[in-house]
Amino acid sequence: MFIRETITKNKMTNKSYKKHVLVESYRTENGPRQRVVMQLGTLTLPKSEWKKLAAALEGRLAGQVTLFEEEKEIAEAAESAMANYSFNQKKVDTKKQRRSKAVYASVDLNSVSTGESRSLGPELVGHAAWQQLELDQLLDDCGFSPTEQALAEAAVVGRLIAPSSDLASWRWLRERTALVEMLSVDLSHIGKDAIYEIADLLLSNKTDIERGLRIREANLFSRPHQVFLYDLTNTYFEGSAKKNELAHRGKSKEKRTDCPLVTLALVVDDAGFPIFSQIYEGNKSEPETLKDILERLNKDASLEMAGNLPMIAMDRGIATKDNLKLIKEMEFPYIVVERRAVEKEYVEEFKEAKETFEKITQPPTVLPMN
Structure with a gap:
């Protein structure tokens, strides 16, 4: 050799x-x-x-x-x-x-078909994110049973992968996804009413869940909060929604003034992570919501601000005279679009001052990998 x-x-x-x-x-x-x-x-x-x-x-x-x-x-x-x-x-x-030891058999390839095929890829990502955020533990602290924790994951991941109604989410869970095989509780034979009930249970614990998520996200992505973005939208109900206390007719951003509405408010940081959300009456005026939002920032997001108040970025629909006064009283820095077109008034002034501007450059922030 x-x-x-x-x-x-x-x-x-x-x-x-x-x-x-x-x-x-x-x-x-x-x-x-x-x-x-x-x-x-x-x-x-x-x-x-x-x-x-x-x-x-x-x-x-x-x-x-x-x-x-x-x-x-x-x-x-x-x-x-x-x-x-x-x-x-x-x-x-x-x-x-x-x-x-192999056992072979002849197969007619022209007659082969598949059945009960289920999606797997997006579910693996959603399930891994759920575990990394320790959401089962968070829901356990809120009093959710193991079955309710599994139902919550199915509802949340389902809305991310195949966003639709509660009924469609139930059909997706039973017929189209392999997520049921990853959960700690067998939900393969769950009834559709359970999906409706878990959505109500999540909503009733929204404040605690959002607070827990903020803490976990801060641990995973440690960085200063410099800017908070605040805006509102609304959505409509196809039915009359007579038993919904928040459903009122108003100006629909989807041009559905014929339907009752609810207003959705959301505060996110400069990286897009939600700070908290709020649901208001459908006829709620946008400027009226700001005081409630600022008070909640001081109460619920004090950890994220850590004594360094973030800059609040809003659109001009919220920037009334009273709201600007309120922001200044609470000592929040802010950015807002002017409610009237005044940029032309400053064209000449800008031309004269442009040469005196100092360019500020900052290297990109590198987030730690976990």
């Missing part, structure tokens, strides 16, 4: 790589042939020592130890090669055993 060196070249990187193999010569009816006995990887031994290593390996394969193994460097190289050979040999033997 002898050791052969081969060189391969990566066409993408143009780098060359060396590998070594133990080769055996043998005779056949058609003349002498060679075969690879063992892959050795890339040897660090000098070429002058290859003959000794080949002899040592040949002896080991025959169940003997040669005199060359008294040399430490040769013995270590032989030991490493044999360990790798034994590992690969076990894989080969296992594969042979599996093949010898």
